[in-house]
Amino acid sequence: MTEQRSISGLPAILKKLGSMTAIRDTYMVEQSLLRTLGPILGVFETSFYRVDEQNKIIRALHHSRKEIEEEGVKRIVERVEEANSGEEITSELLNLFDAVRLLRKSRSRKMAEGLLSCYPIFANHELQGYFVFTRDREVSSFEDAIIHGVLEVFTNYFDLLDTSQRDQLTGLLNRYSLESNLDRLWNLLAVRMNNVADRSGRSVNSMEKFWLGVLDVDKFKLINDTHGHVIGDEVLIMITGLFQGSFRQSDLIYRYGGEEFVVIIATKDLDDAVLAFERVRQSIEQFDFPQVGKVTISGGFSRADPTILPQEVINQADSALYAAKNAGRNRIYFYDELVEQGILKIVPTGTIDLF
Numbered sequence: 001m002t003e004q005r006s007i008s009g010l011p012a013i014l015k016k017l018g019s020m021t022a023i024r025d026t027y028m029v030e031q032s033l034l035r036t037l038g039p040i041l042g043v044f045e046t047s048f049y050r051v052d053e054q055n056k057i058i059r060a061l062h063h064s065r066k067e068i069e070e071e072g073v074k075r076i077v078e079r080v081e082e083a084n085s086g087e088e089i090t091s092e093l094l095n096l097f098d099a100v101r102l103l104r105k106s107r108s109r110k111m112a113e114g115l116l117s118c119y120p121i122f123a124n125h126e127l128q129g130y131f132v133f134t135r136d137r138e139v140s141s142f143e144d145a146i147i148h149g150v151l152e153v154f155t156n157y158f159d160l161l162d163t164s165q166r167d168q169l170t171g172l173l174n175r176y177s178l179e180s181n182l183d184r185l186w187n188l189l190a191v192r193m194n195n196v197a198d199r200s201g202r203s204v205n206s207m208e209k210f211w212l213g214v215l216d217v218d219k220f221k222l223i224n225d226t227h228g229h230v231i232g233d234e235v236l237i238m239i240t241g242l243f244q245g246s247f248r249q250s251d252l253i254y255r256y257g258g259e260e261f262v263v264i265i266a267t268k269d270l271d272d273a274v275l276a277f278e279r280v281r282q283s284i285e286q287f288d289f290p291q292v293g294k295v296t297i298s299g300g301f302s303r304a305d306p307t308i309l310p311q312e313v314i315n316q317a318d319s320a321l322y323a324a325k326n327a328g329r330n331r332i333y334f335y336d337e338l339v340e341q342g343i344l345k346i347v348p349t350g351t352i353d354l355f
Contacts (some may be wrong), residue, residue: 028182029158030050030061030158031061031228033150033170034048034080035078035152036150037055037133039065040146040147040150041135041143041147043132044065045064045133046062047060047062047133048121049097049132050284051128051129054249055127056249057097058250059082060089063079063080065077065079066079067114069344082184082188087345092111092149093116093118093132096109097118097130098257099152100120101127102118104127106119106147108139109193111134112336113138114134114135114136115135115138116132116134117133117139118130118132118134119131119132121151121154123155123159132274139167141275147294159282165177165180168253169233169237169256170236170240171257172243173252173253173254173255174254178254178256182310186304186310187306189210189306192213207268209268209273210264210265210266210295210303210304211264211267211273211302211304212263212265212301212302212303212314212317213262213267213277213299213300214296214301214314214317214318214320215261215298215299215301216260216261216298216299216325217236217260217261218257218295218296218297218325220232220259223292225290227292236259238287238289239257240297241275242283242287243280245259245283246283247280248266250266250330251263251265262314270325270334274334277301277332281297282296283287284296296329297322297330298330299320299324299325299332300317300318300321300323300324300332300334301320301333301334302316302320302334302335303336304329319338320333320344323338325342
């Protein structure tokens, strides 16, 4: 009977898959995955956990549906919540993740509230994340086939979209990806700032801080003019590797254009942010680039404040970058310190009202 109902629902499933592959935003595709599989499985809560190359959880997406009745009319209300790597994950779920990762196939565990099920999500044979849900019964063989089919469509299409948001030379996220996701990142920061005290009892001042930096390769035009664009491209590729080795896996690195990069990092305070940017500056300064020799970078960074428009934060970091260039290059400045020292003047900017 269950499988007959599932078969009768195939047109709706195919329609949802069609809708998924019409989306042009990776974040919305992840949401669509949860919106597609939840109704198929008859559950009201589904989650997607994305992992990094070390199989650590870096982000979670939770989708819930609730049936409400107003004036005798029933309707479904949906809600999507995103959480970063700081989210508390139960030991039971972490153990289930480990079992799924090691076995490379889905597994379930009995819990007080029902059966907790987890499916691994692979792309190019590499683990990308987990699809998780809880319900009162085992998955049938037909449902299992449907889940695997939907996950395969999701990973193949997600890879296509992800490629379009990657810089072809360095493999970093590109400017289009940054501009497409800035508003979502800022909304996430705003929600996190508003909810941190309620969820953990900590004050806003004790929460992890986010910083946006603009980094630029010094005298890169001279490198191209002296050694040619092929060598210039090699320098950018090596600098990308040094960035990735110096920043954390959870930090976001974008090639903003030419020899300019934008980085969004998280630290507990300003001192740690200074250390993080100084670490990457030194790693490049100390590296011996083949045929070129020594290369340096300059940069500026600012607090990623969700009450200030993201483009204004980029402008602040960019102003600090130009101050670093004017001061002799091979240094990274913090915008607020330059303002305090009178080197830069605050220009009135747009602000965002936190809800």
